Amino acid sequence: MGKFITYLKTNSFRNNLIAAILTVVVILMAAFFSLRYYTKHGQGLNVPALKGLAFTQAVSKLEALGLRYEVDSVYIMDSPPGIVIDQDPNANTFVKDNRTIYLTINTAQAPNAKFPEVEFKSLREAQALIESFGLKVGDTTYKADVSRDVVLQVLFGGQVIKAGETLPKGSRVDLVLGDGKGNEEVNIPSLIGLTRDEALFSLRNGAMLNLGIISYEGTITDSATAVVVRQNPFATDSVTKVKIGTPVNITLSNK
Structure with missing residues (x-):
């Protein structure tokens, strides 16, 4: 033990210790700067x-x-x-x-979605289900039926579509709903002088009738301002009522 303590006091030990410390410092510095260079520290x-x-x-x-x-x-x-x-x-x-x-x-290509089963479901339930499949609800029309606001039929491009058939996501489907009044009759409203949108509102909300065939007379310069100049059926002295859901055909003109 005494010889070891004496050795620690010699110049040889101090020189070796200093050399060892310098070697460790050099190695650490080399590693540090190499890592900075490799990773491009601070550059980006x-x-x-x-x-x-x-x-x-x-x-x-x-x-x-x-x-x-x-x-x-x-x-x-x-x-x-x-x-x-x-x-x-x-x-x-x-x-x-x-x-x-x-x-x-x-992507530009819409994936297909299977159409869900919505017949005989309420309008609210059917709409939520259709939208959950990535589809949209378009127009809603009514037909005589004892059920009210219940889906009786679904149309896509004017054709009946059934559950399980495939449609591109984002497609709009039209719903045919029950009016809840069966064969009850309503008064035929006068649509003369109304625009298409006004006529549609009057038919659906005022009389629960449907908009039928739309035809045009003369040169149509602005379809938004064109008004109804003829309708069929039209209320007369002999015919004043039709069944709920009856389609009413109109003729529009800018004259």
Whole structure:
């Protein structure tokens, strides 16, 4: 033990200890600066904002900055096809050169959806179910039936559609509902002088009748301001009532 303590006091030990400490420091410094160089510490760039851009515009921005990209696609109704709808990392995130940016693009091709079973369901229940399948409810018309606001029939493009048939997502379907009054008759309203939208409102909300065939007379310069000049059926002295759900044909003119 005494010899070891004596050795610790010698110049040889002090020189070896200093050499060992310097060696460790040099190794640590070399590792530190090598790592900074390898990872380019403090060097990088901010990710550009790509959401809402066309795919080609987004790619041009990324390539100009030396960033890579990968693409996924989804379908979102009412959004333009080929538009970037999401990105990862988000805009203004600080990243290294050559980082991969993940883009989500809205595809132009709508996937198909199976139409659900909605017959004999209430309007509210049917609408929620249809929308949950990525479809939309278009027009609603009524026909004589003891059930009120219950789906009796579903139409797509004027054709009856049944549960299990496929439609492109985003498609609109029209519903035929029961009026809850069966064969009850209502007064025929006068539509003369009304626009198409006003006539439709009067028929559905005032008389629970349906809009039938629309024809035009003369040159139509503005369909929005064209008014009804003829209707069929029209209330006369002998015929004043029709069954609920009866279609009323109209002729529009800008005269």
